[in-house]
Amino acid sequence: MIPPVTLPANSKVRIPVDLKLKPGWRLDPTHGFFETDSGERFTPHKDLPKNSRIVYKVPGLAGADPSKLSKHERDLQRYVQVILPPGESPADYVDLIRKWPCVAEAHTAPEMSLPQHG
Amino acid sequence: MPKKQQAKGQTGQQTKEGFVSTRFEAPDVPDYVVVELRYESPVAFTASRFSAPAAAAPKADKLNEALAKYDVAAIRSHFGLKSAAVRARVEVAATLPPEPAPEKFKDKGMDTEFIQSGFVQVVPKNSRDADKIAKELNRKEAVWKAYVAPRPVPAMPAGAAAGSRNFEPAQGYLYAPPNGIGAAEVWSLAGAKGKGITICDIEGNWNRQHEDLPSGIQLIGGTVINDLGWRNHGTAVLGEMISIPNNKGTAGISHEAKAIVHSAVVSGVFNAAAAINNAANALSAGDVILIELQATGPNGKYVAMQFWGDIFSAIVAATAKGITVVEAAGNGNENFDLAVFNGTGLQKDSGAIVVGAGVPPANHVDFDGFGASLTAYTSLGVPRSRIFFSNYGKIVNVQGWGWHVTTLGYGDAQGGASENSWYTLRFSGTSSASPIITGAVACLQGRAKAKNGSPLPPNKVRKFLMNTGTPQEPGSRGAANAEHRTAPESTVGDQESLTL
Numbered sequence: 001m002i003p004p005v006t007l008p009a010n011s012k013v014r015i016p017v018d019l020k021l022k023p024g025w026r027l028d029p030t031h032g033f034f035e036t037d038s039g040e041r042f043t044p045h046k047d048l049p050k051n052s053r054i055v056y057k058v059p060g061l062a063g064a065d066p067s068k069l070s071k072h073e074r075d076l077q078r079y080v081q082v083i084l085p086p087g088e089s090p091a092d093y094v095d096l097i098r099k100w101p102c103v104a105e106a107h108t109a110p111e112m113s114l115p116q117h118g
Numbered sequence: 119m120p121k122k123q124q125a126k127g128q129t130g131q132q133t134k135e136g137f138v139s140t141r142f143e144a145p146d147v148p149d150y151v152v153v154e155l156r157y158e159s160p161v162a163f164t165a166s167r168f169s170a171p172a173a174a175a176p177k178a179d180k181l182n183e184a185l186a187k188y189d190v191a192a193i194r195s196h197f198g199l200k201s202a203a204v205r206a207r208v209e210v211a212a213t214l215p216p217e218p219a220p221e222k223f224k225d226k227g228m229d230t231e232f233i234q235s236g237f238v239q240v241v242p243k244n245s246r247d248a249d250k251i252a253k254e255l256n257r258k259e260a261v262w263k264a265y266v267a268p269r270p271v272p273a274m275p276a277g278a279a280a281g282s283r284n285f286e287p288a289q290g291y292l293y294a295p296p297n298g299i300g301a302a303e304v305w306s307l308a309g310a311k312g313k314g315i316t317i318c319d320i321e322g323n324w325n326r327q328h329e330d331l332p333s334g335i336q337l338i339g340g341t342v343i344n345d346l347g348w349r350n351h352g353t354a355v356l357g358e359m360i361s362i363p364n365n366k367g368t369a370g371i372s373h374e375a376k377a378i379v380h381s382a383v384v385s386g387v388f389n390a391a392a393a394i395n396n397a398a399n400a401l402s403a404g405d406v407i408l409i410e411l412q413a414t415g416p417n418g419k420y421v422a423m424q425f426w427g428d429i430f431s432a433i434v435a436a437t438a439k440g441i442t443v444v445e446a447a448g449n450g451n452e453n454f455d456l457a458v459f460n461g462t463g464l465q466k467d468s469g470a471i472v473v474g475a476g477v478p479p480a481n482h483v484d485f486d487g488f489g490a491s492l493t494a495y496t497s498l499g500v501p502r503s504r505i506f507f508s509n510y511g512k513i514v515n516v517q518g519w520g521w522h523v524t525t526l527g528y529g530d531a532q533g534g535a536s537e538n539s540w541y542t543l544r545f546s547g548t549s550s551a552s553p554i555i556t557g558a559v560a561c562l563q564g565r566a567k568a569k570n571g572s573p574l575p576p577n578k579v580r581k582f583l584m585n586t587g588t589p590q591e592p593g594s595r596g597a598a599n600a601e602h603r604t605a606p607e608s609t610v611g612d613q614e615s616l617t618l
Contacts (some may be wrong), residue, residue: 004412004420004449004547008345016387020427055385057428058395072434076391079428083387109428110413112388114321114351115446116549 005114017090017097019106027080029055034102042102051085097117119525149245151252152196152267155236157218159260160211162204162236163193171208177260184254186413189243196237207235240543273319280367282539283532289368290479291554296588297479299558301371309568312372312560317359318397319379324352325326328526329538330367331356339396340381350527352547355410357526358553367541368525371557382411390423394432403440404573406504410549412448416458419450422472430463442576444556445470446548447509454511464513471580473552475508475520477501502591508548516583517590548575558583
């Protein structure tokens with residue numbers, strides 16, 4: 001059997017931490033903090049190594065008016081990725097990120113492969 | 119050891135699998151005119167003009183007048199005769215009556231050399247002039263016949279074009295049920311080749327320059343993974359669906375559909391949700407998204423991508439736009455109905471058609487005589503039973519061939535120096551099964567648009583395939599949990615499944 005096709009060893013693809021925001025929270029991607037309509041704010045930088053990035057998973061939905069989105073698009077709007085600098089293991093940060101007040105759930109992003117078998 | 123050289127002009131090479139042909143490149147030679155002089159015309163020629171004794175000079179002059187209109191690079195013997203032999207033909211020709219028969223005039227010097235001396239090559243500098251020169255010379259008295267020399271190509275087996283072999287006979291999945299999906303049988307119906315439908319394949323890389331793929335397959339987003347394995351995979355997937363039916367290579371199930379591709383790597387990380395969302399924004403109702411990915415689930419086995427919430431939501435959102443999403447179930451031999459998956463996307467309906475891998479019919483690789491030496495795949499189980507590695511459960515809707523599918527890439531069926539002419543008869547897994555279903559969906563939606571003016575909603579497409587496909591066979595060798603399978607899996611087998 002040939003094993004499934006996984007990432008090549010020299011790949012520069014990084015594995016992020018995926019998180020889902022609690023309802024009412026949003027990311028300010030420019031300044032890298034989370035906030036609510038009521039003014040609550042959480043700044044995560046102290047928990048992350050330098051050069052980490054926090055981005056919406058689907059940027060195209062991030063700024064959309066929720067009233068014009070379907071239920072599942074609104075759900076998709078809540079997903080965020082924490083992309084760590086090279087050499088950092090996402091597994092080392094998952095528990096910490098789960099404790100952030102804005103986070104509903106967090107996990108290491110799936111490392112995808114190709115479902116070939118033969 | 120000295121490096122083994124490929125013989126000059128050789129159009130194939132020896133590989134571990136045997137001798138394989140490589141693409142034939144037409145040699146860069148100019149077109150030229152072959153002029154057959156009449157036996158009885160006492161005309162000879164030099165490197166630049168025709169010539170004749172005084173009595174026959176007008177005949178040679180007319181030939182030269184015709185050639186004077188063109189830029190002629192060379193005039194030479196078609197058989198490579200020396201000038202003395204060419205000059206000698208004048209004396210013999212002068213003694214011959216009109217239309218002499220060679221067998222009657224051997225004793226007058228009308229031998230083989232004389233006959234060959236009447237064949238002249240006229241080589242124009244511009245190949246486009248060859249046809250015009252031939253037409254003009256055909257009207258001259260000294261000429262029996264003039265024609266543009268044919269361009270030879272390598273002799274190929276019947277039905278094959280120059281270059282790659284014709285692998286269509288090995289694509290059993292195209293043909294009649296219960297072995298195939300019956301696609302070829304409905305291609306004559308308007309729209310049933312997928313016309314008007316766009317398929318977006320989401321994975322990691324593709325060889326979009328493959329000789330058997332249409333040009334213009336656009337990468338609409340993401341960054342490709344620069345790796346041969348990923349490139350072969352994407353190429354194989356596209357080949358099953360849209361390879362060009364032209365008596366060489368393979369024929370795609372829905373070869374009139376348009377394909378676009380999106381890498382799952384977005385901003386340097388895997389992000390299938392973004393890829394699905396971007397694809398959905400680029401597509402319209404009736405189009406198809408194919409998710410050719412899997413990832414490790416909580417049991418350490420590969421599972422379908424809708425396990426993850428963001429991807430599940432992205433699929434639902436795409437389906438709500440009328441786009442049919444086809445998703446590989448994955449190769450983890452995992453039971454999606456286990457308690458560990460309660461509440462996850464593996465036990466909820468995303469609207470996608472989730473595809474498992476089934477055992478192909480026992481005889482498919484024997485078409486056209488190749489493949490006989492392959493692993494005895496029949497040990498996988500009876501045809502149309504679940505292959506042991508395929509995931510299963512209530513959300514798995516249909517299955518396709520999951521073993522030794524003939525398509526593009528890899529090079530085991532046909533190799534060569536260029537990936538552009540690589541073919542395989544070993545593409546396997548839910549990877550090979552999913553494009554078969556995707557192609558069937560494109561055929562169905564193309565037909566629906568042609569006949570009804572609008573495509574079917576995704577839930578009807580899925581129901582249609584599940585209800586009309588050839589039922590799955592029970593039994594799966596090597597699958598410990600095969601008896602847990604309760605999904606109404608079926609192959610898309612009936613011709614009716616594509617006929618509206």
